[in-house]
Amino acid sequence: MRKERLKDDMHDIHNMEEKILSVAEKQFLQNGYSLTSTTQIAKEVGCNQALVHYYFRTKEKLFHAVLGGKIKRVFKEFISLETGNGNFTEKLTRLIEAHYDAVMENSNIVLFLMNGFTKNSQMFEELLSGIGDIPRQTLNVFEKELKEEIDAGRIRPISVQQLILNVVSLNVFAVAIRPAFAKIWNFSDKDMDALLAERKAEVVKTILLSLRP
Numbered sequence: 001m002r003k004e005r006l007k008d009d010m011h012d013i014h015n016m017e018e019k020i021l022s023v024a025e026k027q028f029l030q031n032g033y034s035l036t037s038t039t040q041i042a043k044e045v046g047c048n049q050a051l052v053h054y055y056f057r058t059k060e061k062l063f064h065a066v067l068g069g070k071i072k073r074v075f076k077e078f079i080s081l082e083t084g085n086g087n088f089t090e091k092l093t094r095l096i097e098a099h100y101d102a103v104m105e106n107s108n109i110v111l112f113l114m115n116g117f118t119k120n121s122q123m124f125e126e127l128l129s130g131i132g133d134i135p136r137q138t139l140n141v142f143e144k145e146l147k148e149e150i151d152a153g154r155i156r157p158i159s160v161q162q163l164i165l166n167v168v169s170l171n172v173f174a175v176a177i178r179p180a181f182a183k184i185w186n187f188s189d190k191d192m193d194a195l196l197a198e199r200k201a202e203v204v205k206t207i208l209l210s211l212r213p
Helices: 002-031 038-045 049-056 059-082 088-105 107-119 121-129 134-151 160-176 178-185 189-210
Strands: none
Touching: 002 038, 002 049, 002 059, 002 107, 038 049, 038 059, 049 059, 059 107, 059 121, 088 107, 088 134, 088 160, 088 189, 107 160, 134 160, 160 178, 160 189, 178 189
16 A cells, blocks of 8 residues: 555656646747746646745756756667668668757757857856767767768768768758748748658758768
8 A cells, every 4th residue: 555655656746747847848938048937837837836946946957957858868869770770871861860850849949949059158058068978979889980981982071070060950940941931932831841841851862962972
Protein backbone atom coordinates (compact mmCIF):
# COMPACT_ATOMS: atom_id res chain seq x y z
CA MET A 1 0.00 0.00 0.00
CA ARG A 2 2.81 2.38 0.94
CA LYS A 3 4.67 1.57 -2.30
CA GLU A 4 1.57 2.26 -4.38
CA ARG A 5 1.05 5.59 -2.60
CA LEU A 6 4.68 6.54 -3.21
CA LYS A 7 4.32 5.61 -6.87
CA ASP A 8 1.21 7.77 -7.17
CA ASP A 9 3.01 10.68 -5.48
CA MET A 10 5.94 10.42 -7.89
CA HIS A 11 3.51 10.33 -10.82
CA ASP A 12 1.78 13.47 -9.55
CA ILE A 13 5.12 15.26 -9.15
CA HIS A 14 6.15 14.35 -12.71
CA ASN A 15 2.80 15.50 -14.10
CA MET A 16 3.03 18.83 -12.27
CA GLU A 17 6.58 19.44 -13.50
CA GLU A 18 5.56 18.66 -17.09
CA LYS A 19 2.53 20.95 -16.82
CA ILE A 20 4.64 23.81 -15.48
CA LEU A 21 7.19 23.31 -18.28
CA SER A 22 4.47 23.24 -20.94
CA VAL A 23 2.80 26.42 -19.69
CA ALA A 24 6.15 28.16 -19.19
CA GLU A 25 7.19 27.37 -22.78
CA LYS A 26 3.97 28.88 -24.11
CA GLN A 27 4.32 31.98 -21.93
CA PHE A 28 7.98 32.56 -22.82
CA LEU A 29 7.29 32.24 -26.55
CA GLN A 30 4.19 34.44 -26.48
CA ASN A 31 5.38 37.17 -24.12
CA GLY A 32 9.17 36.96 -24.18
CA TYR A 33 11.38 36.31 -21.18
CA SER A 34 11.13 39.72 -19.50
CA LEU A 35 7.32 39.94 -19.72
CA THR A 36 6.74 36.42 -18.39
CA SER A 37 6.37 35.92 -14.65
CA THR A 38 6.16 32.84 -12.46
CA THR A 39 2.90 34.33 -11.12
CA GLN A 40 1.37 34.15 -14.61
CA ILE A 41 2.68 30.62 -15.10
CA ALA A 42 1.31 29.43 -11.75
CA LYS A 43 -2.09 30.98 -12.49
CA GLU A 44 -2.42 29.14 -15.81
CA VAL A 45 -1.14 25.88 -14.35
CA GLY A 46 -3.64 26.17 -11.50
CA CYS A 47 -1.15 26.08 -8.64
CA ASN A 48 0.43 28.65 -6.36
CA GLN A 49 3.63 30.52 -7.23
CA ALA A 50 5.51 28.86 -4.37
CA LEU A 51 5.06 25.47 -6.06
CA VAL A 52 6.65 26.75 -9.29
CA HIS A 53 9.63 28.00 -7.26
CA TYR A 54 9.74 24.71 -5.36
CA TYR A 55 10.29 22.76 -8.56
CA PHE A 56 12.48 25.23 -10.51
CA ARG A 57 13.76 27.77 -7.93
CA THR A 58 13.85 30.84 -10.22
CA LYS A 59 12.38 32.06 -13.49
CA GLU A 60 15.81 31.85 -15.10
CA LYS A 61 16.23 28.20 -14.08
CA LEU A 62 12.74 27.47 -15.40
CA PHE A 63 13.64 29.17 -18.69
CA HIS A 64 16.79 27.06 -18.97
CA ALA A 65 14.81 23.90 -18.19
CA VAL A 66 12.29 24.68 -20.93
CA LEU A 67 14.59 25.64 -23.80
CA GLY A 68 17.81 23.96 -22.67
CA GLY A 69 16.01 20.66 -22.28
CA LYS A 70 14.50 20.90 -25.75
CA ILE A 71 17.85 21.77 -27.35
CA LYS A 72 19.53 18.86 -25.57
CA ARG A 73 16.89 16.42 -26.84
CA VAL A 74 17.39 17.62 -30.41
CA PHE A 75 21.17 17.19 -30.24
CA LYS A 76 20.82 13.72 -28.69
CA GLU A 77 18.57 12.73 -31.58
CA PHE A 78 21.27 13.92 -34.00
CA ILE A 79 23.88 11.80 -32.20
CA SER A 80 21.73 8.69 -32.61
CA LEU A 81 21.21 9.47 -36.29
CA GLU A 82 24.90 10.06 -36.95
CA THR A 83 25.96 6.80 -35.34
CA GLY A 84 23.45 4.80 -37.37
CA ASN A 85 24.10 2.65 -40.42
CA GLY A 86 24.89 3.89 -43.91
CA ASN A 87 27.60 5.72 -45.81
CA PHE A 88 28.51 9.37 -45.31
CA THR A 89 25.98 10.68 -47.84
CA GLU A 90 23.16 8.71 -46.22
CA LYS A 91 24.10 9.91 -42.75
CA LEU A 92 24.41 13.52 -43.90
CA THR A 93 21.02 13.29 -45.59
CA ARG A 94 19.44 12.00 -42.36
CA LEU A 95 21.05 14.80 -40.34
CA ILE A 96 19.88 17.52 -42.76
CA GLU A 97 16.35 16.12 -42.79
CA ALA A 98 16.26 15.72 -39.00
CA HIS A 99 17.48 19.28 -38.47
CA TYR A 100 14.95 20.62 -40.96
CA ASP A 101 12.13 18.74 -39.21
CA ALA A 102 13.30 20.02 -35.81
CA VAL A 103 13.38 23.61 -37.11
CA MET A 104 9.89 23.30 -38.63
CA GLU A 105 8.39 21.64 -35.56
CA ASN A 106 9.92 24.25 -33.25
CA SER A 107 9.74 27.31 -35.50
CA ASN A 108 8.51 29.56 -32.68
CA ILE A 109 11.45 28.56 -30.51
CA VAL A 110 13.92 29.10 -33.37
CA LEU A 111 12.64 32.63 -33.97
CA PHE A 112 12.54 33.29 -30.23
CA LEU A 113 16.18 32.25 -29.86
CA MET A 114 17.27 34.33 -32.85
CA ASN A 115 15.53 37.38 -31.43
CA GLY A 116 16.71 36.67 -27.91
CA PHE A 117 20.39 36.66 -28.81
CA THR A 118 20.11 40.23 -30.06
CA LYS A 119 18.20 41.45 -26.98
CA ASN A 120 19.84 39.55 -24.14
CA SER A 121 22.97 37.88 -25.41
CA GLN A 122 24.37 37.12 -21.95
CA MET A 123 21.32 35.16 -20.82
CA PHE A 124 21.19 33.16 -24.02
CA GLU A 125 24.92 32.48 -23.89
CA GLU A 126 24.36 31.06 -20.41
CA LEU A 127 21.55 28.93 -21.80
CA LEU A 128 23.83 27.45 -24.46
CA SER A 129 26.71 26.97 -22.01
CA GLY A 130 24.38 24.83 -19.91
CA ILE A 131 24.06 22.40 -22.80
CA GLY A 132 27.67 21.39 -22.24
CA ASP A 133 29.56 19.21 -24.71
CA ILE A 134 26.54 17.75 -26.48
CA PRO A 135 27.03 19.81 -29.70
CA ARG A 136 30.70 18.86 -29.73
CA GLN A 137 29.83 15.19 -29.25
CA THR A 138 27.43 15.45 -32.16
CA LEU A 139 30.20 16.66 -34.46
CA ASN A 140 33.15 14.52 -33.31
CA VAL A 141 32.44 11.35 -35.31
CA PHE A 142 30.86 13.36 -38.14
CA GLU A 143 34.02 15.47 -38.52
CA LYS A 144 36.18 12.35 -38.70
CA GLU A 145 34.02 10.84 -41.44
CA LEU A 146 33.98 14.15 -43.31
CA LYS A 147 37.78 14.19 -43.38
CA GLU A 148 37.85 10.61 -44.66
CA GLU A 149 35.52 11.54 -47.52
CA ILE A 150 37.69 14.55 -48.42
CA ASP A 151 40.90 12.49 -48.30
CA ALA A 152 39.29 9.87 -50.56
CA GLY A 153 38.37 12.60 -53.07
CA ARG A 154 34.66 11.89 -52.84
CA ILE A 155 33.80 15.43 -51.72
CA ARG A 156 35.56 18.78 -52.00
CA PRO A 157 37.60 20.17 -49.09
CA ILE A 158 35.34 21.89 -46.54
CA SER A 159 35.50 22.31 -42.78
CA VAL A 160 32.81 20.74 -40.62
CA GLN A 161 31.98 24.24 -39.31
CA GLN A 162 31.32 25.56 -42.84
CA LEU A 163 29.21 22.53 -43.69
CA ILE A 164 27.10 22.92 -40.53
CA LEU A 165 26.69 26.64 -41.21
CA ASN A 166 25.45 25.86 -44.71
CA VAL A 167 22.88 23.39 -43.42
CA VAL A 168 21.68 25.58 -40.55
CA SER A 169 21.50 28.68 -42.76
CA LEU A 170 19.36 27.00 -45.39
CA ASN A 171 17.04 25.33 -42.89
CA VAL A 172 16.56 28.28 -40.52
CA PHE A 173 16.11 30.82 -43.32
CA ALA A 174 13.02 28.94 -44.47
CA VAL A 175 11.41 29.70 -41.09
CA ALA A 176 12.65 33.30 -40.92
CA ILE A 177 11.41 34.20 -44.40
CA ARG A 178 8.01 32.51 -44.10
CA PRO A 179 5.90 35.58 -43.08
CA ALA A 180 7.41 37.85 -45.76
CA PHE A 181 7.32 35.13 -48.41
CA ALA A 182 3.66 34.39 -47.74
CA LYS A 183 2.80 38.08 -48.03
CA ILE A 184 4.75 38.61 -51.26
CA TRP A 185 3.18 35.60 -52.98
CA ASN A 186 -0.19 35.89 -51.23
CA PHE A 187 0.19 32.33 -49.95
CA SER A 188 -2.13 30.86 -47.32
CA ASP A 189 -0.79 28.86 -44.38
CA LYS A 190 -1.70 25.71 -46.29
CA ASP A 191 0.27 26.92 -49.33
CA MET A 192 3.30 27.70 -47.19
CA ASP A 193 3.10 24.35 -45.41
CA ALA A 194 3.13 22.58 -48.77
CA LEU A 195 6.02 24.70 -50.06
CA LEU A 196 8.13 24.15 -46.95
CA ALA A 197 7.38 20.41 -47.00
CA GLU A 198 8.96 20.31 -50.48
CA ARG A 199 11.81 22.52 -49.32
CA LYS A 200 13.46 19.76 -47.26
CA ALA A 201 14.36 17.74 -50.36
CA GLU A 202 15.67 20.90 -52.05
CA VAL A 203 17.97 21.64 -49.11
CA VAL A 204 19.35 18.10 -49.16
CA LYS A 205 19.94 18.33 -52.92
CA THR A 206 21.61 21.76 -52.61
CA ILE A 207 24.00 20.61 -49.88
CA LEU A 208 24.96 17.36 -51.61
CA LEU A 209 25.58 19.12 -54.94
CA SER A 210 27.71 21.74 -53.19
CA LEU A 211 30.01 19.01 -51.86
CA ARG A 212 30.91 17.53 -55.24
CA PRO A 213 34.67 17.65 -55.91
